Amino acid sequence: YFTVSSCPPPLRDDSKGGDNYPDRGGRASWDASLNVDVMGAVRLVEAVLPMMRAARAGSILLVSSVSAIEAAPMPDFGYTAAKAALNAYAKKLSVVEGSHGIRANALLPGSTEFPGGGWAMMREHQPEIYEMVRQSVPSGRLGTPQEIAxxxxxxxxxxxxxxxxxxxVVDGGQSKAIR
Structure with a gap:
C-alpha cells in the first residue's frame, strides 16, 4: 500500500517577494508559493504514480490549509491560491486515478502550534495577533501536530x-463552515 504526502516546510520567509499584494510587486512570493506548494506536490505525485498504478493501490494526501477556503486578513495571496490549487489537484487526481485503485485527498489544517513554529513565534512577538486567532477558534486553542497527524x-x-x-478540514471549527 503506497501513500504520498505532500507538505511544504513549516516555515518559509515570503517577505522577500514583497507583501504579496497583486499591485505591489509580490510576484516572487507568488512564484515561491506556487513552486513549493503546488509544483512540489506535482513532482512528488508524478514520481510515484507509476508504482501506484502498477500496484493498483495507493493513497495520495496533499496537505493544504484552511486558508484555501477561508479568507484571512493577511496579504498571503500566493499561499492561499497555491493551497486552493492543491485542493483542486487532489479532486482531479481522485477522478482520473480512482479507476487505478488510487485515492487522492487534501487535508486542510487550521492554525497549528508547535515549539519553534510560526504560531509559537507569533505568540512571543505579536501576542495580539496570536490572541485574535486563538479566540477565533471555538475551543479557544490552536491545534497540535498530533491532531493533524x-x-x-x-x-x-x-x-x-x-x-x-x-x-x-481539521481546524477545531476555526473556519466555522460545513464542507
Whole structure:
C-alpha cells in the first residue's frame, strides 16, 4: 500500500517577494508559493504514480490549509491560491486515478502550534495577533501536530477507503463552515 504526502516546510520567509499584494510587486512570493506548494506536490505525485498504478493501490494526501477556503486578513495571496490549487489537484487526481485503485485527498489544517513554529513565534512577538486567532477558534486553542497527524493517518489508511476526492478540514471549527 503506497501513500504520498505532500507538505511544504513549516516555515518559509515570503517577505522577500514583497507583501504579496497583486499591485505591489509580490510576484516572487507568488512564484515561491506556487513552486513549493503546488509544483512540489506535482513532482512528488508524478514520481510515484507509476508504482501506484502498477500496484493498483495507493493513497495520495496533499496537505493544504484552511486558508484555501477561508479568507484571512493577511496579504498571503500566493499561499492561499497555491493551497486552493492543491485542493483542486487532489479532486482531479481522485477522478482520473480512482479507476487505478488510487485515492487522492487534501487535508486542510487550521492554525497549528508547535515549539519553534510560526504560531509559537507569533505568540512571543505579536501576542495580539496570536490572541485574535486563538479566540477565533471555538475551543479557544490552536491545534497540535498530533491532531493533524491523526487525521492524516486516518485519511491514508484503509479505514478511509471510501474517502476519495475529499478536502478534510481539521481546524477545531476555526473556519466555522460545513464542507
Amino acid at each position: 491523526d487525521a492524516a493517518m486516518w485519511l491514508v489508511s484503509p479505514r478511509a477507503g471510501w474517502v476519495n476526492g475529499a478536502a478534510l
